[in-house]
Each structure stands twice: as C-alpha cells, then as structure tokens.
Amino acid sequence: xxxxxxxxxxxxxxxxxxxxxxxxxxxxxxxxxxxxxxxxxxxxxxxxxxxxxxxxxxxxxxxxxxxxxxxxxxxxxxxxxxxxxxxxxxxxxxxxxxxxxxxxxxxxxxxxxxxxxxxxxxxxxxxxxxxxxxxxxxxxxxxxxxxxxxxxxxxxxxxxxxxxxxxxxxxxxxxxxxxxxxxxxxxxxxxxxxxxxxxxxxxxxxxxxxxxxxxxxxxxxxxxxxxxxxxxxxxxxxxxxxxxxxxxxxxxxxxxxxxxxxxxxxxxxxxxxxxxxxxxxxxxxxxxxxxxxxxxxxxxxxxxxxxxxxxxxxxxxxxxxxxxxxxxxxxxxxxxxxxxxxxxxxxxxxxxxxxxxxxxxxxxxxxxxxxxxxxxxxxxxxxxxxxxxxxxxxxxxxxxxxxxxxxxxxxxxxxxxxxxxxxxxxxxxxxxxxxxxxxxxxx
Amino acid sequence: xxxxxxxxxxxxxxxxxxxxxxxxxxxxxxxxxxxxxxxxxxxxxxxxxxxxxxxxxxxxxxxxxxxxxxxxxxxxxxxxxxxxxxxxxxxxxxxxxxxxxxxxxxxxxxxxxxxxxxxxxxxxxxxxxxxxxxxxxxxxxxxxxxxxxxxxxxxxxxxxxxxxxxxxxxxxxxxxxxxxxxxxxxxxxxxxxxxxxxxxxxxxxxxxxxxxxxxxxxxxxxxxxxxxxxxxxxxxxxxxxxxxxxxxxxxxxxxxxxxxxxxxxxxxxxxxxxxxxxxxxxxxxxxxxxxxxxxxxxxxxxxxxxxxx
Numbered sequence: 001x002x003x004x005x006x007x008x009x010x011x012x013x014x015x016x017x018x019x020x021x022x023x024x025x026x027x028x029x030x031x032x033x034x035x036x037x038x039x040x041x042x043x044x045x046x047x048x049x050x051x052x053x054x055x056x057x058x059x060x061x062x063x064x065x066x067x068x069x070x071x072x073x074x075x076x077x078x079x080x081x082x083x084x085x086x087x088x089x090x091x092x093x094x095x096x097x098x099x100x101x102x103x104x105x106x107x108x109x110x111x112x113x114x115x116x117x118x119x120x121x122x123x124x125x126x127x128x129x130x131x132x133x134x135x136x137x138x139x140x141x142x143x144x145x146x147x148x149x150x151x152x153x154x155x156x157x158x159x160x161x162x163x164x165x166x167x168x169x170x171x172x173x174x175x176x177x178x179x180x181x182x183x184x185x186x187x188x189x190x191x192x193x194x195x196x197x198x199x200x201x202x203x204x205x206x207x208x209x210x211x212x213x214x215x216x217x218x219x220x221x222x223x224x225x226x227x228x229x230x231x232x233x234x235x236x237x238x239x240x241x242x243x244x245x246x247x248x249x250x251x252x253x254x255x256x257x258x259x260x261x262x263x264x265x266x267x268x269x270x271x272x273x274x275x276x277x278x279x280x281x282x283x284x285x286x287x288x289x290x291x292x293x294x295x296x297x298x299x300x301x302x303x304x305x306x307x308x309x310x311x312x313x314x315x316x317x318x319x320x321x322x323x324x325x326x327x328x329x330x331x332x333x334x335x336x337x338x339x340x341x342x343x344x345x346x347x348x349x350x351x352x353x354x355x356x357x358x359x360x361x362x363x364x365x366x367x368x369x370x371x372x373x374x375x376x377x378x379x380x381x382x383x384x385x386x387x388x389x390x391x392x393x394x395x396x397x398x399x400x401x402x403x404x405x406x407x408x409x410x411x412x413x414x415x416x417x418x419x420x421x422x423x424x425x426x427x428x429x430x431x432x433x434x435x436x437x438x439x440x441x442x443x
Numbered sequence: 444x445x446x447x448x449x450x451x452x453x454x455x456x457x458x459x460x461x462x463x464x465x466x467x468x469x470x471x472x473x474x475x476x477x478x479x480x481x482x483x484x485x486x487x488x489x490x491x492x493x494x495x496x497x498x499x500x501x502x503x504x505x506x507x508x509x510x511x512x513x514x515x516x517x518x519x520x521x522x523x524x525x526x527x528x529x530x531x532x533x534x535x536x537x538x539x540x541x542x543x544x545x546x547x548x549x550x551x552x553x554x555x556x557x558x559x560x561x562x563x564x565x566x567x568x569x570x571x572x573x574x575x576x577x578x579x580x581x582x583x584x585x586x587x588x589x590x591x592x593x594x595x596x597x598x599x600x601x602x603x604x605x606x607x608x609x610x611x612x613x614x615x616x617x618x619x620x621x622x623x624x625x626x627x628x629x630x631x632x633x634x635x636x637x638x639x640x641x642x643x644x645x646x647x648x649x650x651x652x653x654x655x656x657x658x659x660x661x662x663x664x665x666x667x668x669x670x671x672x673x674x675x676x677x678x679x680x681x682x683x684x685x686x687x688x689x690x691x692x693x694x695x696x697x698x699x700x701x702x703x704x705x706x707x708x709x710x711x712x713x714x715x716x717x718x719x720x721x722x723x724x725x726x727x728x729x730x731x732x733x734x735x736x737x738x739x740x741x742x743x744x745x746x747x748x749x750x751x752x
Contacts, residue, residue: 042563044674047570183722209722213674216681218453218599219712219724225594226446226713239674242570246668250596252581272572272670276579 033069033335033347035060035076035328036095038105043082044213045238047268048320049106053078054311055324056104058303059332061310062295065302069335071345083238085109089117096121101335101353104128104327108186111144116431118143123350124334124357128327129154129262129285133189134423136416138358138386139435141424145357145386147330148379152419153411154261154283155190155233157392159197160409161259161281162231172201178224180217180244181235183209190235190261192419200415214240221247234260234282241269245277255280259394266319270397278399284319287326287375288395289402291317295325295371319402322375329370330379333360358383358441377408383441390416445589450713451706452595458705459603460664462610464682465689465697467657472691473617474626474650475536476544476633480551483679484558485655487671488527490662491562492520494571494671513575517659524655527558532648540643541633559676568673573666577601602664609660613653614694626650630692681725684732690742699743700732707731 037056040049060074068074077098079091088110092103102124105111111131118125119142126145127135133152135144162177163169179194181187191207198205206227208220214236221244224232232253236244241264248255256279260269265282267289290296296317304313315321338348338356348356362370362379381388390413394406428435464486471479479485496516497509504512535550578597586592617623629636629646637643662671665678682701689700708724708731716723735743 042560042568042673044677046563046568046673050568207721209720211722211725213677215669215674215677216457216724218457219450219709219716222446222450222453222709223713225449239570239669239672242670243668246579249579250581250598251594252583268570272570 031068031072031345031347032075033072033101034099035074035331036091036098036100036103037076037078038081038088038091038103038107038110039078040081040083040106041078042080043084045083048238048263048266049083051266051268051311051315051318051320052106052324052327054309054315055321056328057310057324058299058316058321059295059325059328061303061308062299063332065306069332070339072335072339072347074332081105081107081110083107083109085113089113092117096123099347101348101350102126102331102357104331106130108132108189109184112185115141115144121350122354124354126327126331126334126357128330129323130186133193134420134427136385136387136420137424137435138382139384139424139437139441140428140433141386142436143354145330145334145381147357147360147381147386147388148326148376149262149285149390149392149411150387151186151189151235151261152193152416153387153390153392155193156197156411156415157283157409158233158259158261159194159201160412161394161406163201164406166230169201172203175203175231176206176227176229177203177231177233178206178208178227178229179233179235180208180210180220180224182214182237182240183211186237186263187235190233192423193415194233196415196419210236210240210244212240213238214243217243217247221251221253224248224253225251230257232258234258234264236260236264236269240264242273245270245273245280249273249276259283262323262392265395265402266323267402268320275399277397279396281394281396281405282402283392284395284402284404285323285326286377286389286391286393287319287322288404289317289319290322290375293317293322293371293375294368294373295329295375296322298371299325326372326376329372330357330360333362333370337361357381358386360388383436383438445585445591445593448589449593449595450709452593453599454706454709455702456596456599456603456705457709458685458702459606459698460599460661460701461682461685461705462698462701463606463657463661463664464678465685465701466610466613466694467654467661468679468682468686469689469691469694469697470613470654470657471650472686473630473694475547475647476630477536477547477551478544478691479654480548481555481558482654482658482682483676484555484562485524485527485658486662486665486678487673487676488558488562488662489520489524489655489659490573490666490671490675491566491571492523493517493659493663494573494666495566496520497573498571509574509576517663520659521656524659525652528648528651528655531651532644536647537644555676559673563673571666571671573663573671575663575667577667598668602668605660605664609657610694610698613657616653617694622646622649681728684728686742687729687732688735688743690744693742693744696742696744704728704731 039053081088104126128147131146133150135141260282262283262285270277334357338352342352360381379388390411395402396405467482496519500512500515581594583592625641685700689696708728711727712724
C-alpha cells in the first residue's frame with residue numbers, strides 16, 4: 001500500500017514537473033524557441049520523408065551551434081505522422097500546447113485538415129512547395145505560407161518547359177499532355193491550372209489517377225501506351241514515383257518525355273532504377289542536390305563533424321535533405337524577422353512569427369550570408385503574397401545524379417493570379433472569412 | 444483488338460502475382476484455420492532480409508559475383524523466415540490452441556505490426572534494390588496482326604512463370620505428401636489431429652515456414668519490380684479480394700481468383716475508369732469479389748461449411 005502511494009505520488013509529481021518544464025512560459029524564461037517537427041519516418045513515404053526530416057532537424061542544430069536566433073536557443077520535438085492525416089492532426093493537437101512556433105506538416109492532406117485549426121490557435125503553417133495553392137493569398141489564408149512555390153507554380157512551369165521543348169507556346173496546340181497523379185488532394189492540386197492552360201493553348205489534357213500508395217500502375221501505363229501522349233507530367237510521391245518510372249520503362253515510354261513535380265524528383269525516386277531512369281526530369285523547387293553549397297559544408301563541419309548529425313552523412317546535400325534544410329531556414333528567418341519588430345533575443349509567439357513570415361525579405365546577400373548562395377533566389381513575402389517567389393527550374397537524372405538542365409522559369413502571374421483570387425474568394429465565402437484589408441495587414 | 448489483348452495479358456500476369464501472395468493466406472488458413480493478417484508484413488520482412496543480405500554479401504565478396512551474393516542472400520533470408528516461423532509458433536500460436544478464430548486473427552494483426560517495425564529496425568527503412576537480373580524492357584509481338592503490336596513485359600512474364608511453378612509445387616505438396624495431408628488434418632480440427640498423433644506444434648512451424656518461403660519468393664518478385672520498402676506490405680491488400688473470390692481453403696482457388704481479379708481490375712480501369720474519373724482498380728477488385736460472393740458465399744473453390752445440429 002505504502003509503495004503504491006509512493007509510486008502514485010512520484011507519477012503525479014513527474015507529470016507536473018514535465019508539464020512545468022515544457023510549458024511555454026518556462027520556455028520563454030529559458031529563452032527557447034520551440035519548433036514541433038512532424039515527420040514521416042515510417043509508413044509509405046518514409047524513404048522520401050526521412051531525409052527531409054533529417055535536414056530540417058540538422059539545420060536547427062546548425063543554428064544552435066551559432067548561438068541560436070539572436071541568442072534564443074532552438075528546441076524541437078518530433079512527432080511521427082506516417083503521412084496519415086489523422087495522426088498529423090493528433091501530433092498538432094499534442095504539440096501546439098507546448099508553445100509551438102509554427103508547424104510544417106509535410107503533407108497536403110494534413111495541411112487541408114490544419115488550415116481551419118491554425119487561425120483558431122494562431123499558429124502559422126509553412127507548406128514550402130505543397131499545400132493549398134490558393135493559400136498564396138494571405139488576405140484570406142492568414143496563417144498559411146506556401147513559401148517558394150505552390151503546385152500551380154509547378155504546373156505552370158512544367159507547361160512552360162514543355163512549350164520550350166516543342167519550340168514555342170504556339171506548338172502546344174493539338175498536343176497531348178497526360179497528368180499521371182496520386183489520387184489524393186496532393187495529386188489533384190495542379191488540375192485547375194492545367195485545365196486553364198489547356199483551354200488557353202489548345203492542348204489535350206488527359207487525367208490518369210493512380211490509387212495510393214501507387215504500387216500498381218499497369219492499367220495506367222497501358223493507357224499511356226495507347227494514347228501516346230507527347231508528354232507525361234508526374235505528380236507522384238513516395239513509392240508511386242519509382243513505380244511510374246519503372247512502368248514507363250516496361251511500356252517503352254521515353255523517360256525524356258516525363259516531367260515530375262519537385263516531390264517526384266529526388267534520389268530515392270530514381271537511384272535504384274539507375275540507367276532506366278536516365279533522361280527523366282523533374283521540377284526543382286529552386287534548389288536541387290546541393291553538395292557544394294556553403295550551408296551543406298557548414299552542416300557537415302559543425303553538426304556531423306561533431307557527431308551530432310541526425311541521419312547518415314552521405315545524404316547531406318541530397319535533394320530532399322536540402323528541402324528540409326531550406327524549410328527550416330525559412331522558419332528560422334521568420335522568427336528572426338519577427339524579432340526585429342517584437343524584440344531581438346526574445347522568444348516569439350506564433351502570432352508574432354506570422355508577422356515575420358509575411359515580411360520576409362531574403363535578398364541575395366542575406367541568402368549568401370546564410371550559406372544559400374546559388375541554392376535559392378530571393379524570397380520576399382507580403383501580407384497578400386504568402387508565397388514569396390514564383391520561380392522553379394528543371395533538373396534531369398543522368399543515371400547517377402541530378403543535374404540542372406534548364407534555366408529559371410517564372411510562373412506566369414497572369415494565369416496564376418485569377419485562379420488564386422477565384423479559389424481563395426470562394427473559400428472565404430464558404431468559411432465566412434473577411435479578407436484582411438491593407439490597414440489590417442500593417443498591424 | 445491488340446490493345447484489348449495487351450490489357451488482358453497484363454491482367455493475367457498481374458493476377459498470377461496476386462495469386463502468389465494469396466497463396467500465403469491460403470496455406471496458413473488450410474493448415475491452421477488462421478486468417479494470417481501478417482502475410483503482407485512477412486513479404487516485406489522477407490524482401491528486406493533478401494535485399495540487405497544480398498547487398499552485404501556482395502560487399503563481402505568484393506562485388507565480383509552478384510549471382511553468388513543473391514544465392515547466399517536467398518538462403519540467409521530463408522533461415523530468417525524459418526526463425527520467424529519458429530518464434531511465432533513458440534510465442535504466439537502455442538498459447539492460443541483451440542482459441543476462437545477471432546483471437547487468432549487479432550494475434551496475426553499484432554504479428555503484422557511487430558514484423559513491420561522489427562523489419563525496418565533491423566534492416567532500415569530506405570528503398571533497397573533486389574537485382575536478380577530481371578529484364579526491364581518490353582517486347583512487342585504480333586506487329587503484323589495488330590497496329591502497334593502487342594506489348595509483353597518480360598519481367599512480368601518471368602515473374603508469372605515463377606509464380607505458376609511455385610503454385611504447382613505447393614499444390615502437389617498439399618495433395619500428395621504425408622506432411623501436406625497432416626497439414627490439412629490440423630486445419631480441419633486441432634484436437635482431432637492431435638488425438639491421432641499429428642504433432643500440432645511441429646505442423647504449425649512447418650506451415651509458417653512454407654508461408655515464409657512463399658512470402659520470400661513474392662518479396663523477391665515484387666521487390667524487384669517496386670524496390671523493397673514499406674509499401675510492399677500493402678501488396679497483401681491486393682490479394683485480399685483474390686482469397687475472398689477464390690476461397691480461403693483452395694490452392695486452385697487462389698490461382699483462378701488471382702487471374703480473375705487481375706484481368707477484372709485492369710479491364711475495368713482501362714475501359715470503365717475514364718467514365719467514372721479513373722483510379723478504380725483497387726476498389727473494383729473488391730466489387731468483383733463481392734459480386735461472386737453473392738452467388739457462392741464460400742468463394743469459387745472454397746469448402747461449403749455445413750453445420751449439423
């Protein structure tokens with residue numbers, strides 16, 4: 001009896017102590033900026049999501065080796081979602097109370113689920129290169145930040161690249177372009193833009209969904225063989241991408257005519273196929289594999305060199321690892337910017353961080369100072385533009401590594417803007433949201 | 444017409460591969476009356492063992508002989524699957540003799556999660572390749588008969604042949620050998636089989652071993668096609684409509700069921716898909732299986748259960 005009472009008392013004390021230790025107030029006093037890390041280290045997308053998570057966490061460690069964000073140390077906690085929306089929401093609920101600065105869900109499905117929760121909790125969502133495309137409009141989607149690019153940017157750039165390959169936009173008329181896509185919110189995102197472009201240029205858009213996770217695609221590729229599209233756009237993720245490329249090989253479809261989105265253009269997607277994937281291209285969310293970037297060398301020296309690396313040393317600088325590094329850098333710079341307004345060296349709340357994120361101004365010099373010269377183009381956000389940069393380029397697999405194979409493309413705002421405005425206005429009406437005015441934006 | 448034949452052949456070959464996975468379900472159900480929910484996890488576990496052993500053996504051999512590395516890896520993975528079978532029997536099944544079927548089903552669900560987790564812990568969660576020299580490029584036949592010819596995927600064709608041979612061997616094993624008959628007796632009634640001297644525990648180890656070998660072959664074939672990674676465990680879901688349709692107790696049922704499902708899902712995706720938005724092949728396979736169940740609740744070749752009171 002005595003032992004049970006003691007055990008119970010110890011348990012209650014430890015719960016109370018941990019609650020106190022991890023409470024936002026204690027973090028603020030200890031000058032710790034807390035970043036929850038939603039990971040997909042297990043489950044169907046683990047080979048792709050793991051390098052992202054390793055890069056994300058390694059960058060935080062790098063910042064801490066340099067004294068944190070103006071002296072504020074970064075702390076983080078991982079929560080495993082296995083790319084499942086319900087688990088993602090569970091992680092969000094669990095970690096938001098610990099003083100979460102912001103969330104990066106790494107899943108369009110989870111982003112859709114959290115978009116309505118974030119305004120209530122006043123926590124920003126960064127969805128760099130994924131999420132809802134219309135959330136670029138910060139006047140309506142005050143808490144979403146699809147930084148660096150949305151799927152509409154990706155689709156627009158892909159069509160521009162196809163046009164260039166054909167010899168001009170006018171050559172698109174009468175051509176067949178197939179979209180082989182993950183049958184999920186993620187895979188469906190580019191469809192409105194592609195339909196708009198198809199209407200503008202007179203090409204035939206064929207939509208070929210692949211049921212998740214995408215391990216069986218024979219019927220899809222038999223249709224590709226029958227229709228012989230001039231180009232295939234591939235919106236794959238995880239096992240789907242590699243399976244698509246293998247099926248393309250098995251049906252004799254030229255890999256040179258395939259263009260993947262930036263989530264279907266990393267080493268895990270092609271390295272086991274080797275020469276079979278030679279010629280396959282994918283969009284680069286600005287960066288590609290960056291083994292020579294300064295930030296890569298810094299991480300190798302200051303994090304891995306001190307035995308603090310999260311994953312294997314060999315993956316540092318790979319495409320998805322860099323995606324994680326870039327995503328973490330954007331989060332850190334959002335906090336740094338917020339500190340300029342709300343107090344240098346102070347711990348920022350989610351609401352203050354939102355201001356930082358929508359006033360980001362990372363020019364070439366700032367990027368070079370951070371070690372991202374040649375990795376990213378300047379990023380400048382505003383209250384109404386939560387994306388900050390509409391640029392992308394193409395990289396191509398040569399059988400051993402990814403190499404850039406195009407110049408920069410800028411998504412055409414004349415095409416994007418009306419779509420963003422129409423979809424975000426529709427969303428605002430549905431959810432009864434009053435878009436922020438320019439005056440409100442200044443607050 | 445050429446395209447229809449091509450789709451049909453593609454469906455038949457995919458169906459043969461589904462049969463191979465379905466066979467794992469059927470074997471264990473026939474021998475122990477357990478619906479083994481862990482079959483997909485066993486495929487993943489076996490494929491991970493094969494891929495990593497092959498990689499390590501290749502490094503140890505100095506990269507000189509991939510064939511030898513694969514042979515070593517095959518036997519290594521076979522031993523691992525034997526150990527898995529033995530551990531499952533010792534720690535799980537032995538304690539559940541004569542328990543309700545639902546209890547055993549839940550136990551296999553637990554085994555599935557343990558194998559998925561352990562497999563990725565031991566062998567890693569990256570994508571690993573199994574290179575057994577399968578040809579990847581297609582051949583085009585009958586070009587003079589049909590415009591564009593009929594395309595046949597050599598890899599799928601060889602995989603279907605291997606699956607067919609394995610299915611044939613297992614059918615003979617079950618029908619013609621004393622061990623096969625013992626396995627069937629255990630499936631009918633645990634206690635009755637024990638009373639006539641059939642050692643229940645050894646029989647279960649044998650059948651889980653055989654299912655492990657089937658999982659290994661399925662893992663090698665699917666792993667060679669898709670790369671070895673977590674999603675391989677979901678391949679088992681592709682075989683569920685096959686066992687629903689073919690019947691849980693029939694090896695020929697697994698084959699015929701696999702072929703019907705394979706052909707049905709490919710034809711439906713290609714010819715019906717465009718009218719309903721596409722992406723229908725996974726659920727259409729279940730629709731097909733359920734339609735069959737309306738007419739034959741025990742499956743095409745399943746045994747009709749008659750309870751006399």
